[in-house]
């Protein structure tokens with residue numbers, strides 16, 4: 001079940017500002033793992049006066065509280081993900097597309113290892129995606 005993050009934010013006593021709401025909506029709608037700049041360019045259609053700094057601050061807020069994920073990829077950009085269910089990623093070395101691996105069956109995750117309980121995993125698989133492989137031929 002998808003968590004109702006807007007209600008959760010309200011319950012913490014933090015303000016669910018219009019900006020926060022629009023950024024969260026955008027992140028939850030897309031699967032492209034956008035950078036802050038892409039988020040900015042999209043939310044600007046709804047909030048023409050928003051600044052890139054405000055977008056950064058709100059993304060930091062969402063990531064800090066685990067309402068959104070920030071991916072640690074090999075490129076220098078920060079990528080954000082509105083899907084906070086545990087899932088891994090396949091990242092194309094060539095085009096940089098970040099694909100979601102949603103099927104739990106793909107993930108050899110153990111809930112416990114000898115050092116303790118596993119609370120969180122983050123895994124990026126790298127390769128050349130099918131689209132790029134086809135283009136090369």
Ligand SMILES: [Zn+2]
Nearest residue numbers: 092095129132
């Ligand atoms: Zn590719």
Ligand SMILES: [Zn+2]
Nearest residue numbers: 081083087100
């Ligand atoms: Zn993802």
